[in-house]
Amino acid sequence: MTKYARDEFDRVPQSSSRQGVHRLVASASRPVLWPVLAMGGIALAVGLVAFLILPKLGSAPTVVPQAVAAADATKTAAAPSASASPSASTAAQPSSEPSPSTTPSSTPTPTTAAVDMTAAVAVYNGTTTSGLAARVAGLVQGNGWPLSTVANWGGMPQQTSSVFYKGEAQKGNAEALGKLLGIANLVDSAEFQQPVVVILGPGYR
Numbered sequence: 001m002t003k004y005a006r007d008e009f010d011r012v013p014q015s016s017s018r019q020g021v022h023r024l025v026a027s028a029s030r031p032v033l034w035p036v037l038a039m040g041g042i043a044l045a046v047g048l049v050a051f052l053i054l055p056k057l058g059s060a061p062t063v064v065p066q067a068v069a070a071a072d073a074t075k076t077a078a079a080p081s082a083s084a085s086p087s088a089s090t091a092a093q094p095s096s097e098p099s100p101s102t103t104p105s106s107t108p109t110p111t112t113a114a115v116d117m118t119a120a121v122a123v124y125n126g127t128t129t130s131g132l133a134a135r136v137a138g139l140v141q142g143n144g145w146p147l148s149t150v151a152n153w154g155g156m157p158q159q160t161s162s163v164f165y166k167g168e169a170q171k172g173n174a175e176a177l178g179k180l181l182g183i184a185n186l187v188d189s190a191e192f193q194q195p196v197v198v199i200l201g202p203g204y205r
Contacts (some may be wrong), residue, residue, distance in 0.1 A: 112173030120148035121177065122194040126158040126201050134198060136181060143180055145173070148194050158201040164189045165196050 121140050125133035137150040162185040165174035173196045174186045181198065 008203075063204065075167045087122065113168070113175060115172040115176045116170070117144045117194040119145065119170060119173050121145045121173070122149040122192070122197045123147065124149075124151060124153035124197065124199045126153035126161075126199050127204060130205075132200055136198065139180070140177065140198070145177070145196075153199055158199055160185055161201040162187055162199050164192055164199070165197065166190060166194070170195045 121137075123133050123137040123140060125136075133150050133152065137147050141147050161181075161183045163174045163178045163181075163183050163188050165171055167188070167190075171186075171188070177196065178184060178186055179196060183198070183204075
């Protein structure tokens with residue numbers, strides 16, 4: 001037993017199962033769903049209207065652009081016929097401008113080097129044929145060229161007959177002598193003091 005006097009807090013029913021101070025737990029409120037359902041219904045209705053009605057409105061035939069296109073085609077067809085008449089009148093008028101005259105093009109003719117009959121010619125025999133240099137020298141002199149030296153060749157062995165000339169001024173003489181003697185090998189060389197040198201190589205007749 002307690003030594004304190006009983007008070008109002010001690011008056012608790014014996015059959016009560018509560019101990020201490022308890023608070024009543026409020027029941028959780030349920031969310032209101034009807035606004036969400038209403039908005040969903042409205043959105044569904046708008047979607048059906050857009051799906052069923054708007055395609056029919058967009059596929060309506062447009063008559064005005066076709067009429068405009070036909071009018072443009074008529075104007076385009078009429079334009080060439082109007083522009084064709086000035087060209088016909090222009091073609092009928094004779095042209096007063098003189099036609100350009102064609103002048104024959106003058107093709108340059110190749111110039112041959114001048115032949116100088118005053119240039120002395122040396123003749124050397126580079127073969128084993130005796131008297132060949134003297135025979136060829138007589139032919140050269142008989143065609144108008146003076147002779148400088150007629151002898152056997154004592155330099156490097158020659159593989160073919162050649163006409164050596166000194167500079168462009170003697171090219172005409174070399175060409176003329178090559179044609180006269182049947183020598184095709186013409187060489188521009190400053191090795192010799194004579195202006196034109198003929199060396200008869202093996203096989204020359």
